[in-house]
Amino acid sequence: MKFISLLLGLVLLAGCSSGPAPAATPAGGKPDGASTATSSPAAGLARSEPTEIDVPRIGAHSTLIPLGLNPDNTIEVPPVSTPRQAGWYVNGPAPGEAGPAVILGHVDGNKQEGIFYRLKELTVGDRISVSRKDGTTIGFVVSKVDQIAKNVFPSDAVYGDTKDPELRLITCGGSFDSAAHSYRDNIIVYAVRS
Template sequence: MSTRSTGSRRGFLIALVVALLAALVVLAVTLGGGHDPGTAQPPPAQPVAVVPEPQASSEDAVAALPKSEPVSIDIPKIDAHSSLVPLGLNPDNTVEVPPVTTPLQAGWYTYAPTPGEVGPAVVLGHVDGNHQKGIFFRLKEMAAGDRVSIARKDGTTAVFEVTKVHQVPKKDFEREGVYDDTAGPELRLITCGGVFDRSARNYVDNIVVYARLVQA
């Protein structure tokens, strides 16, 4: 995942997060998610434009930060503000998720680089849950140039600029390259999206926002 990661570790983490993304929706439905198939129709799917990634010059490069745990995330564009809880692994090796009973809570994946380090840091959040909108309900509205700020435990704030937004079928998630190594500090924001498949009790897509560090 980071420049220190091996190919086998990246493959392992990809498999874990695919399981997480499925778990986010299963938990939301089981514990009373925002789209109860028996009582209400889910909102219509909103297509996400594939935004070309701008080419960064060497002058745009920002030095990577040392490791430091993130404490909060702020995304003005979509009015998303949350503390960040650490997400590790459950005993069965599935990834922990933010509590579905508090869908406005976001979390960061502790086996990825911390935001600002070289490599793709990962923040996950619910699109909905407990009959409420989730922290990333509007994530699909993000576009290239939007800013994401993450406050860190060492007192610094890592500011990222969105480079692209993809709506990815879950069946193609592994081929998306979300967790591939990167030359500099980057960020991935992930949630569920697209059509809600009532028979599978699951969303068919993921929304993935890609961003790079522009200020530290």
């Protein structure tokens, strides 16, 4: 699949200040590099909406709300007024389907720690589970953790097609730019189905 290279957009909010995974979108309505893979029995499960995420190592447990796109084609983020709420990007694969499912959460907000406040502490081998509406729970294992400047967000690595079910957890990180009211980096956790 050929990916369209576009500049990344920013969503300015209080707390986490800019959307954990801001990305401009091509005409198809998905962020730059978003997966368009379809599920097959060999590669993944049938689509089912995720309902909860559990990351035991960092004590993160949340229901999942659906997230789409803002009018400026950046990914929506969970409400900053409820920073312990995580959300799932509905225009990409669901956890368990072939491709990278994307879950977003705040590092902080509303003068509180966010659901992904400790996300940067995850290490290779840590476990993540996602419950789905169909009653299944999908297990994932962390394969990589990155901290990367927002202005070089790795769209292809985050949203690009994968043959097997994968997961991406994304939040803000790094130092806080008080002039821009935004964290300078993103923390991105890559995980594969276990």
